[in-house]
Amino acid sequence: MKLDLTGKVAVVSGSASGIGLGIATGLAKTGATVVVVGRKQDGVTRAMESITAQVPDAALRGVVADLATADGADALFAAVPEADVLVNNLGIFNDNDFFTVPDSEWTQFYSTNVLSGVRLSRHYAATMAKQGWGRIIFVSSESGVAIPGDMINYGVTKAANLAVSHGLAKRLAGTGVTVNAILPGPTFTDGLQAMLADAAKQSGRSLRDQADEFVKSSRPSSIIQRAADVEEVANLAVYLASPLSSATTGAALRVDGGVVDTLTM
Template sequence: MKLDLTGKVAVVSGSTSGIGQGIAAGLAKAGATVVVVGRKQNGVDDAMAAIMSQNPAASLRGVVADLSTEDGVATLIAAVPTADVLVNNLGIFNDKDFFSVPDDEWLHFYNVNVLSGVRLARHYAPAMTEQGWGRIIFVSSESGVAIPGDMINYGVTKAANLAVSHGLAKRLAGTGVTVNAILPGPTFTEGLKEMLADAATQSGRSPREQADEFVKTARPSSIIQRAADVEEVANLAVYLASPLSSATTGAALRVDGGVVDTLTM
């Protein structure tokens, strides 16, 4: 099975680190011209350099834009008017208690985690439809299915990703454009390491050990009993972006290590 995206342009939001950077790297390896998007120039430059260090032949473009805002989305659209693949990966999370999260933080999470993808899909999907081919992927989370009690605002926005992707897949039925969501579980990213930094310091564990311990204690239903690696999540996204996934649409595909304890979803 060869995942060939030669000649395709792929936009990956939030691709300067973590899962987004991993997906960008995977798409570039498959032959796509990948647009790396981040809020700061140095972040975009560093991500592109990291991808190029592993794949010198990678075809990359960098765009600096804050996609949590209408102006930021407009900046990206002006730089890249059309795309064959759109990966809505941009997202933020924290572990604040429900009663400590004010309205403005709820709105910020919604703008970053939900509206960024809505705005981008609204722009890029029509041209995909006209050409009769396209791939739209929303990076949701297992937290969108099993809302964690300590990350309710995050879980709600990730549930919204699932709703948007499923509804949009129906709206684009018969066009050749597929829309899917992937649901990562705890993944060993800089964001997870930062969230667990204090716990690692107190326990004396390495960041990786602390991440795996977090999975065992906070997500005990995990079957793999560890945090996933970024590449393990990216591999699923690259497949969904490829022509080989043509019969998969409207799906919510888990790459959560078995955290969600159900036979479906």
């Protein structure tokens, strides 16, 4: 099986680190021209250096823009007017209690996790449909299906990702453009490491061991009983971005290590 995206332009939001960087790296390996997008120049630069270290001949473009805002989206559109592949990965999370989360934080989560993907899809899907080929992927979460009690605002936005992706797939029926969502479970990203840093210091565990312990205690239904590696999540997104996934659309595909205990989705 050869995943070849040579000649395609792939935009990955929130790709300066974490799952987004993993997906951008995976797409670069397929020959796509990858657009790395982040809020700060140093983050974008480091991400591009990381990708080049693994893929020396990578075709990369860097864009600095805050895609949680309309102005940031417009800046990206000006720099990259058209794309063949769009990965809506940008997202934020925390574990604040429902009763302490103000309206402003709900708005911030919605703007970042939901509206960013809506804006980018609305812009890039039009050209994809006109050319008769395209791939749009939303990075949702298992938290969008099984809303965690300690991350309600995050779970709500990830559920919204599923709704948008499924509806947009129907809107683009017959155009050659597929729209899908992937649902990662706990993944060993910089963000998860930062969230668990204090717990690791208190326990004396390594961050990796603390992440795996977090899965066992907070997501006990996990079948793999550990946090996934970024590359394991990225592999699914890269497949969905490829021509080989042409019959998969409107789907919510889990890469959650079996956290969600259902036969479907």
